[in-house]
Amino acid sequence: MKKKAPRVNRTGASAATDPRRPADHIDSVEADTEINQPKLGFVGWLRWGWRQLTSMRVALVLLLILAIAAIPGSIFPQRTADPNGVVQYKQNNPDLFPILDGMSMFDVYSSPWFSAIYLLLFISLIGCIIPRIKHHAKALRALPPRTPARLARLDDHRSVARPLQGAAASDADAEASGAIDVAAKQLKALGYRVARYDRGRTFSASAERGYWRETGNLIFHIALVGVLVTVGLGGGFAYTGQKVVIEGSSFVNTLIDYNSINRGRFVSDDALKPYAVTLDKFDITYEDFGKPGAGQAGNFAANVTVQETDGSTSEGKIEVNHPLNVAGDSVYLLGNGYAPTITVRNAEGETVLSQPVEFLPQDSAMTSLGVIKVTDGMPEQLGMIGFLYPTVVKLESGAYASAHGALNLPLLTLDVYQGDLGIDGGNPVSVFELDTDDLEKLTGRTTDVDSIELQPGETADLPNGLGTVTFENASPAGAKDTLQSVKRYVSLQIHHDASATWVLVFALLALAGLGLALFVPRRRMWVKATASDDDSIHLEYAGLARGEDPTLAAAVDDLVDGHQRLLDGAAPRRETSAKGA
Numbered sequence: 001m002k003k004k005a006p007r008v009n010r011t012g013a014s015a016a017t018d019p020r021r022p023a024d025h026i027d028s029v030e031a032d033t034e035i036n037q038p039k040l041g042f043v044g045w046l047r048w049g050w051r052q053l054t055s056m057r058v059a060l061v062l063l064l065i066l067a068i069a070a071i072p073g074s075i076f077p078q079r080t081a082d083p084n085g086v087v088q089y090k091q092n093n094p095d096l097f098p099i100l101d102g103m104s105m106f107d108v109y110s111s112p113w114f115s116a117i118y119l120l121l122f123i124s125l126i127g128c129i130i131p132r133i134k135h136h137a138k139a140l141r142a143l144p145p146r147t148p149a150r151l152a153r154l155d156d157h158r159s160v161a162r163p164l165q166g167a168a169a170s171d172a173d174a175e176a177s178g179a180i181d182v183a184a185k186q187l188k189a190l191g192y193r194v195a196r197y198d199r200g201r202t203f204s205a206s207a208e209r210g211y212w213r214e215t216g217n218l219i220f221h222i223a224l225v226g227v228l229v230t231v232g233l234g235g236g237f238a239y240t241g242q243k244v245v246i247e248g249s250s251f252v253n254t255l256i257d258y259n260s261i262n263r264g265r266f267v268s269d270d271a272l273k274p275y276a277v278t279l280d281k282f283d284i285t286y287e288d289f290g291k292p293g294a295g296q297a298g299n300f301a302a303n304v305t306v307q308e309t310d311g312s313t314s315e316g317k318i319e320v321n322h323p324l325n326v327a328g329d330s331v332y333l334l335g336n337g338y339a340p341t342i343t344v345r346n347a348e349g350e351t352v353l354s355q356p357v358e359f360l361p362q363d364s365a366m367t368s369l370g371v372i373k374v375t376d377g378m379p380e381q382l383g384m385i386g387f388l389y390p391t392v393v394k395l396e397s398g399a400y401a402s403a404h405g406a407l408n409l410p411l412l413t414l415d416v417y418q419g420d421l422g423i424d425g426g427n428p429v430s431v432f433e434l435d436t437d438d439l440e441k442l443t444g445r446t447t448d449v450d451s452i453e454l455q456p457g458e459t460a461d462l463p464n465g466l467g468t469v470t471f472e473n474a475s476p477a478g479a480k481d482t483l484q485s486v487k488r489y490v491s492l493q494i495h496h497d498a499s500a501t502w503v504l505v506f507a508l509l510a511l512a513g514l515g516l517a518l519f520v521p522r523r524r525m526w527v528k529a530t531a532s533d534d535d536s537i538h539l540e541y542a543g544l545a546r547g548e549d550p551t552l553a554a555a556v557d558d559l560v561d562g563h564q565r566l567l568d569g570a571a572p573r574r575e576t577s578a579k580g581a
Contacts, residue, residue, distance in 0.1 A: 054127025062121040073108035080262040147204035151542040158541040172531035183527035204528040216516020226506035234499020239263035250278040273327040276307040282488040295404040335491040341472035352377030366405040383417040414452040415444035456485035522546040
């Protein structure tokens with residue numbers, strides 16, 4: 001490649017050797033050498049990383065990432081809020097569940113990766129806020145800037161030539177200064193911070209307002225940090241538990257009485273306030289036949305009696321989205337279902353099981369599935385899979401279905417299994433599941449014995465002379481129908497979080513700060529009066545906005561009109577005062 005000849009200046013010297021050229025000029029010989037940047041070093045890289053992390057751009061990116069990271073928490077059931085949903089998901093997706101569980105998809109908000117984003121956002125916000133608070137505090141103490149020498153260069157500029165009035169014509173400087181005094185009072189009344197800057201025969205007022213905009217911005221970010229702190233610390237003192245309560249039974253707020261509970265790391269074993277909640281009755285309404293949505297459930301209400309530690313009792317009602325507050329806890333109604341009372345007797349007539357058993361609803365007509373387990377009192381353990389049809393109908397295929405959610409014609413069918421139920425192995429087993437792989441089926445399909453069918457109050461023999469099973473009628477004495485023949489149960493969620501009030505306070509502060517940051521304009525106004533030799537004063541008005549401010553021009557016009565009116569109103573008083581003197 002042919003080397004380019006160096007350029008020659010007017011004096012005949014080469015540009016590369018011209019002493020007037022800097023050493024790093026593009027035509028310099030030294031400029032062809034490699035540029036060596038200074039090495040940052042360990043501390044330098046730390047300083048660079050800190051500046052990047054504490055920039056507002058990174059804080060906004062982290063906030064967006066946190067919002068995206070929270071999406072799986074609304075897609076997949078969480079162990080803290082819906083442990084039964086997690087179990088059901090595992091059953092429905094046995095291959096996918098281990099992968100998702102390894103990624104903490106069922107514990108999103110306590111996962112390491114979500115906590116890392118959370119902490120980085122917290123540090124970033126703190127690093128952004130502290131320097132801005134210092135800068136804002138300094139700006140609040142500073143005076144408005146000096147009046148520009150050439151206001152006419154600003155887009156929003158107005159000028160007025162005002163003749164001197166009466167005796168004041170002999171003192172143009174006093175007239176101009178008085179006009180600025182009036183403007184200063186006017187601007188202060190409009191909420192501006194005002195400073196006077198006079199020079200020679202030119203008098204001016206510099207005004208500034210809109211510091212509430214930055215104040216609101218800081219309030220928003222401080223409130224956001226407050227939300228992060230209260231949620232983070234409050235979660236350590238919070239607990240959420242689930243309990244299934246059958247009509248007529250009670251729940252005591254102790255760890256041992258919960259079906260499942262998730263508590264914060266700072267919740268001790270004796271932190272729960274003891275109280276008892278008794279489910280007196282569960283009320284529910286269904287649409288009647290012949291109406292739109294027949295059989296659909298309407299209103300839900302759990303009527304309960306609460307007993308405090310001091311022995312006092314009170315009645316309450318728990319409805320959907322209307323929790324009952326007890327001793328700082330919020331008791332929510334999550335679900336409901338039927339709990340048929342089953343009694344099993346062995347061949348000798350001894351009762352080996354007699355209790356209500358919760359059945360899980362399978363459809364809107366309350367077709368319910370339940371599992372009955374008899375672990376003692378029989379030659380071998382018995383398991384029964386039952387279906388409850390509140391209003392039974394028989395399909396053309398011969399199968400049963402429910403046509404309505406109310407107990408108009410209840411029927412219970414049971415398939416009986418015999419063998420080891422797997423309870424004695426020490427592994428946790430769900431009460432709603434029955435592993436039939438190693439069990440012998442005694443009734444139902446694939447056997448020679450039909451499934452057991454029972455209506456309330458009926459008793460049937462178990463196969464092979466094992467005993468009897470009874471579907472107890474739970475109707476009150478004197479009942480003429482079957483609408484109350486099966487007890488109801490409710491699924492309650494007990495939630496305790498003392499930080500909820502503080503989260504609300506900080507959220508409201510964030511909204512208030514955001515409103516100030518969005519709707520308070522930041523602007524500067526100037527009024528300048530110059531005394532001239534032609535018996536007049538030259539008034540100039542100008543405004544400058546920091547950012548977009550579509551109302552700035554109108555604000556300058558209002559300032560001009562208001563100032564002129566004030567001067568017109570003050571002119572007769574000054575003239576009268578001059579005559580009196």
